Amino acid sequence: xxxxxxxxxxxxxxxxxxxxxxxxxxxxxxxxxxxxxxxxxxxxxxxxxxxxxxxxxxxxxxxxxxxxxxxxxxxxxxxxxxxxxxxxxxxxxxxxxxxxxxxxxxxxxxxxxxxxxxxxxxxxxxxxxxxxxxxxxxxxxxxxxxxxxxxxxxxxxxxxxxxxxxxxxxxxxxxxxxxxxxxxxxxxxxxxxxxxxxxxxxxxxxxxxxxxxxxxxxxxxxxxxxxxxxxxxxxxxxxxxxxxxxxxxxxxxxxxxxxxxxxxxxxxxxxxxxxxxxxxxxxxxxxxxxxxxxxxxxxxxxxxxxxxx
Numbered sequence: 001x002x003x004x005x006x007x008x009x010x011x012x013x014x015x016x017x018x019x020x021x022x023x024x025x026x027x028x029x030x031x032x033x034x035x036x037x038x039x040x041x042x043x044x045x046x047x048x049x050x051x052x053x054x055x056x057x058x059x060x061x062x063x064x065x066x067x068x069x070x071x072x073x074x075x076x077x078x079x080x081x082x083x084x085x086x087x088x089x090x091x092x093x094x095x096x097x098x099x100x101x102x103x104x105x106x107x108x109x110x111x112x113x114x115x116x117x118x119x120x121x122x123x124x125x126x127x128x129x130x131x132x133x134x135x136x137x138x139x140x141x142x143x144x145x146x147x148x149x150x151x152x153x154x155x156x157x158x159x160x161x162x163x164x165x166x167x168x169x170x171x172x173x174x175x176x177x178x179x180x181x182x183x184x185x186x187x188x189x190x191x192x193x194x195x196x197x198x199x200x201x202x203x204x205x206x207x208x209x210x211x212x213x214x215x216x217x218x219x220x221x222x223x224x225x226x227x228x229x230x231x232x233x234x235x236x237x238x239x240x241x242x243x244x245x246x247x248x249x250x251x252x253x254x255x256x257x258x259x260x261x262x263x264x265x266x267x268x269x270x271x272x273x274x275x276x277x278x279x280x281x282x283x284x285x286x287x288x289x290x291x292x293x294x295x296x297x298x299x300x301x302x303x304x305x306x307x308x309x
Contacts, residue, residue, distance in 0.1 A: 003166040004141035010103055010162055011036030013148040014073055015043045022047075024152070027062055027074045029055050034164075035075035035105040055080050059088035059100070066098040071152055077111065078104025078120035078161060086126060089133075089157070097132045097156040101148075108198065108248035109293070110164035112286045119280030125253025127159040128226045134158040135226040137196040139183065140169050143223060146177035154179070161197065165286055168201040170221065180229045182236065188218030191304040192237055194259055195246040196222050198286075199273075199295065203246050206300035217304060225258065233262040242269040242307030246300050248290075250275050269307040273299050 017024045018040055025047045032038040032050065041048040051058040055076060062072040074081065081104050082089070093100045104123055111118040127135045134154050138144040144162060151158040170185055185200065186207050195203040200221055207217040218240070222229070237243045243263065247255040256272035263270050275293050283289045290296055 006144040006162045007036045009141040009144040011039035013145045014040040029076040037075040055085040059085040062100045063092040073101045075103040078107035078123045082123040082126045094130045101151045102159045105162045106164035107161045109289045112283045115282035116279035132156045137161045139221040142173040180224045183221040186219040188216040191217040192240040192243045193219045199246045206297035230262040244303045246273040271303040
């Protein structure tokens with residue numbers, strides 16, 4: 001199966017929206033060539049604002065633009081936009097439910113070379129805790145396009161988490177995007193694996209390994225972390241012997257925490273594969289970090305077989 005860039009798709013889709021809607025504007029914080037918002041800058045220089053390394057100012061400016069009727073898409077690395085500008089997002093945007101769309105690029109461990117300061121493994125916790133915020137983690141490049149387009153018509157702020165690395169193409173681009181939908185990527189009967197983004201490929205690989213060992217695993221992609229489909233996950237989980245979540249995030253405040261809430265009244269055994277309560281570190285590749293933090297198909301298999309006894 002092929003892989004494609006979520007970042008490139010983000011930039012291309014911004015241009016597409018810009019061609020259709022004059023109210024769409026874009027802002028970046030000195031990283032437009034990495035986030036690919038530079039594609040929008042090249043096409044609509046008068047509707048692009050380079051804010052420099054000033055994330056707080058960027059979000060405050062975006063709030064003002066939204067209050068004036070524009071639809072600002074702001075982009076920078078996920079760790080900076082959610083961390084450095086959290087106060088502005090909370091106070092100036094989320095409380096007022098302003099129409100600002102935030103792209104957290106190079107998310108998770110994908111910025112492998114720059115270590116803990118650049119790796120966002122707590123961004124989903126920060127964004128999902130905010131009232132009025134919609135939080136999306138696209139499965140692949142095609143769904144990144146769907147999320148960027150859908151964000152325009154979602155009332156209020158939206159956070160979209162995008163990886164630096166190319167990701168496996170897994171969805172049918174013709175299948176409509178639905179907020180809160182659970183996409184079934186592989187059917188199974190024994191174990192339910194709930195995952196998102198870059199971990200989808202590892203979950204699918206785990207399902208293949210489990211199949212060879214006589215265990216049938218269903219893999220589902222969950223793009224909408226907020227609103228979270230609590231009832232849908234609980235209903236689906238009830239048909240399985242166990243549930244495993246797999247995510248590129250701290251287990252606090254991420255997919256594991258949300259799925260645990262969904263299953264709070266369930267008797268179905270549950271476990272997770274996630275980053276324990278630690279920061280990231282520099283490495284030669286993202287794969288090296290995935291192995292170090294146990295974000296591998298083998299670890300997913302181990303958790304799944306543990307639930308089956």
